[in-house]
Amino acid sequence: xxxxxxxxxxxxKPPEVVEAARRFLESGGASPGRGSYPGAIxxxxxxxxxxxxxxxxxGLRDPMRVIFGLNATDALNLAIAGTLDPGDHAITxxxxxxxxxxxLKELERRRGVSVTVLPVRPGEALDPADVAAAIAPxxxxxVVNHGSNSFGxxxxxxxxxxxxxxxxxxxxxxxxxxxxxxxxxIDEDGVDLLAFSGHKALMGPMGTGALLLADSFDSARLQxxxxxxxxxxxxxxxxxxxxxxxxxxxxxxxxxxxxLHAALGLDxxxxxxxxxxxxxxxxxxxxxxxxxxxxxxxxxxLQTGAVSFNLAGRTPSxxxxxxxxxxxxxxxxxxxCSPLSHRSAGTFPQGTVRFxxxxxxxxxxxxxxxxxxxxxxxxxxxx
Amino acid sequence: MTAxxxxxxxxxxxxxxxxxxxxxxRRGIAARLVPTPRHLSSECxxxxxxxxxxxxxxxEALAARGVPFDRVEEAP
Numbered sequence: 462x463x464x465x466x467x468x469x470x471x472x473x474k475p476p477e478v479v480e481a482a483r484r485f486l487e488s489g490g491a492s493p494g495r496g497s498y499p500g501a502i503x504x505x506x507x508x509x510x511x512x513x514x515x516x517x518x519x520g521l522r523d524p525m526r527v528i529f530g531l532n533a534t535d536a537l538n539l540a541i542a543g544t545l546d547p548g549d550h551a552i553t554x555x556x557x558x559x560x561x562x563x564x565l566k567e568l569e570r571r572r573g574v575s576v577t578v579l580p581v582r583p584g585e586a587l588d589p590a591d592v593a594a595a596i597a598p599x600x601x602x603x604v605v606n607h608g609s610n611s612f613g614x615x616x617x618x619x620x621x622x623x624x625x626x627x628x629x630x631x632x633x634x635x636x637x638x639x640x641x642x643x644x645x646x647i648d649e650d651g652v653d654l655l656a657f658s659g660h661k662a663l664m665g666p667m668g669t670g671a672l673l674l675a676d677s678f679d680s681a682r683l684q685x686x687x688x689x690x691x692x693x694x695x696x697x698x699x700x701x702x703x704x705x706x707x708x709x710x711x712x713x714x715x716x717x718x719x720x721l722h723a724a725l726g727l728d729x730x731x732x733x734x735x736x737x738x739x740x741x742x743x744x745x746x747x748x749x750x751x752x753x754x755x756x757x758x759x760x761x762x763l764q765t766g767a768v769s770f771n772l773a774g775r776t777p778s779x780x781x782x783x784x785x786x787x788x789x790x791x792x793x794x795x796x797x798c799s800p801l802s803h804r805s806a807g808t809f810p811q812g813t814v815r816f817x818x819x820x821x822x823x824x825x826x827x828x829x830x831x832x833x834x835x836x837x838x839x840x841x842x843x844x
Numbered sequence: 845m846t847a848x849x850x851x852x853x854x855x856x857x858x859x860x861x862x863x864x865x866x867x868x869x870r871r872g873i874a875a876r877l878v879p880t881p882r883h884l885s886s887e888c889x890x891x892x893x894x895x896x897x898x899x900x901x902x903x904e905a906l907a908a909r910g911v912p913f914d915r916v917e918e919a920p
Contacts, residue, residue, distance in 0.1 A: 494858035497879035497890055505862040505890075513866075523910055525859060692889055693857040703912060706857050 463826045465792045467736075467819030468610050468638060468767045471664045474720065475820075481723035482666055482716045489719065492712050494692040504715055511718055512705075514725040519655060519673055520646035526674040528708040529718065533637035534560040536656035536672035539708065540633045541565060541604060543683040544654075547572045550600040552630075554587055555580050555805045556616065557606050559798045561635050565604065575599075582805045583612035584758040589624045602631040607645065608638030611799045611815060612758055612806065613740065613767035615643055622651020631682065637661060638765045642733045653678045662732065662765070664820070665721030668714045680704055687711075732820055736766030739818040739827060744768060746831045752838045757806050757813070769806075769813035772838050777814045780837055784814075788833035792816050850919035851899040852881060856912060858889030864911045865892055871905045873898050881920045893919055 464472050485507075491500030493508045512524035521527065530536045541564040545551055551565055555578055568574035577595045581587045592603060603625050608615050618634060625632035633654045636645050641662030647655055652675060659669030674680055681702075688700040689710035701707055744760045753773030760768075772780050777794035784790040795812040796803050803809040816830070853875075855861040861877060868875040875894040885891075894902055899916050906913055 494862075494889055497877065502862070502877050502890070505858055506866070509859065509862045509866055512863075524863065525912075691857070693859075701857065703856050703860075705859055 463788065463790045463822075463829060465790060465816040465818060465822065465826075465830070467822075468613075468661065468765070468797075468815065468817035469793060470660045470667055471662065471819050473821065474666065475664055475724065475727060477723045477727060478665060478720040482720035485716045485719035489715070493715065495712075507715070507719060507722055508713065511722045511725065514722070515671060515673065518725070519640075520648040521673055522676045523704075525704045526676065526678075526680075528672045528674065528705050529713055530670045530672060531668055531714075532660070532670040533635060533656050533658040534670075536670050537561055537633070537635055538564050539672050539683070539686050540654040540656055541602070542568060542686055544602055544631050544633070545572065545574045546601075547574070548599055549602075550575045550577070550597045551602045551604060552577045552579060552592055552595050552600060553604040554578065554606060554616070554801075556583060556609050556614075556802045557604070557799070558610055558635065558637070558802075559800070560637070561604050561606060562801060578801065580805065581616075583609050583802055584614040584762040586617050587621060589620045592621060592624055593628070596628055596630070600628075600630060602633055604633040605635065606638075606802075607634050607636045608643060608765045609799070609802050610638050610767065611797045611802050611813065612769050613638075613763040613765045613817070614758055615639060615764045618645070618650040618652065625653070626651050631678075638767070641729065642736060642766065643764055647673060647675045654683070659717070659721040659724070662729075662819075663721065663724055664727070664729070665724040666717040669717040669721045672708070674704070680707065683708070685710075729820075733764070735820065736818050737764060739822055739824075740766060740768050742824060743816060743818075743827050743831065746827060747834060750831060751834045754834065754838065757808065765817075766819065767815055767817040769808070769815050771808070771811075771813055772834070775837065777812050780814045780834075783837045783840075784830070784833055787836065788829055790830055790833060849896045850893055851896045851916050852878065852884065852919045853892040853894070853899070853902065853906070853916050854880065854885050854914040855889070855891065856914055860912050861890035861892055864906055864913060867905060867909050867911055868892065868894070868902055873902050873905065875902065881917075883920065884917050885914070
């Protein structure tokens with residue numbers, strides 16, 4: 462199989478990641494923070510070291526402000542539903558994944574939260590003046606997609622962060638597509654709440670993710686969505702007020718986090734350049750030899766390793782099916798859970814075919830894909 | 845370490861105790877994680893045990909790094 466679906470999850474995982482998860486299941490295995498025997502301490506140490514690594518990578522001083530969760534969606538739900546009260550107003554963009562817009566729309570329906578969606582096209586920056594103009598008396602948060610999962614573009618954060626600091630808004634950033642491939646500094650970019658998955662460009666296992674709370678963010682402004690056993694203050698019937706226990710309860714996904722720990726120890730310094738080079742190569746080769754192929758953003762604006770395209774006269778699903786059947790290529794057709802960005806790009810409702818490249822992809826695989834696409838483009842009708 | 849020369853640092857959370865142990869280790873202060881003494885706290889997690897002579901320096905190191913802790917007590 463030629464795997465071009467790294468924006469969904471990186472695959473295969475590096476052998477060090479697989480080995481770390483296996484080793485934990487075979488010879489670690491204890492729940493952290495729930496006992497003082499060596500295995501429980503080892504698990505606690507491992508968890509603490511992952512927090513320290515993530516804090517260092519994203520410009521956070523206090524590792525206890527790393528809150529583990531299931532994935533980026535889980536972290537975004539905590540960030541969004543945990544900060545917005547009835548009557549509050551939030552600003553977001555027309556580039557959002559459903560992991561942002563659906564929580565916001567649910568709150569609009571259930572809590573009377575109001576939402577402003579600012580227009581912006583993939584590859585463009587969001588003008589801080591537009592954000593400022595949308596701020597109302599009850600505006601509490603700006604929620605933005607750092608990297609578009611459909612189009613591979615990146616939204617500059619720093620000016621938006623500065624605006625949020627100046628106007629007292631909580632700046633929530635969805636870094637699902639950028640964590641591990643585009644640098645983000647909570648401190649320098651002015652981010653308050655940063656959400657990401659561990660299983661995409663960070664190359665850990667599925668079921669890992671985190672919400673990072675800026676050192677300057679008052680954690681009392683965030684309410685937990687889940688409460689339960691934390692191994693701390695067990696005599697109390699209310700959840701603890703301190704971090705990370707306030708937002709983490711139950712047994713964490715330790716095998717997955719052990720894998721993430723190993724992934725964070727890998728040298729991935731060349732990953733971003735590798736992905737971008739493959740995107741450029743694919744676009745150059747396809748434009749030269751695939752009739753009717755259309756891209757939506759210039760290659761110099763694509764930073765995450767994802768690229769969207771269509772073939773004239775073919776639906777995305779038909780192209781993806783043909784690529785799978787003819788060349789065993791795994792890719793993602795349609796709206797990629799990001800209908801807003803496709804409306805912005807003019808590709809709604811059919812969407813696009815998305816290729817998203819990763820660490821194991823090669824030039825030879827690009828050549829195979831281009832040849833297969835040319836065959837599909839020149840061939841007869843597809844389903 | 846002899847029993848009469850030991851102190852325990854109590855924490856609100858095992859997460860903090862483990863972080864503290866890592867911070868103290870990096871600062872070259874000998875310390876070990878022990879079960880929280882039941883007569884000092886109802887916590888079900890960890891405390892950090894260390895030499896009494898190191899307790900003040902340890903408390904300073906934890907405060908400087910921002911590690912939250914409850915208090916320092918004589919070890920049982």
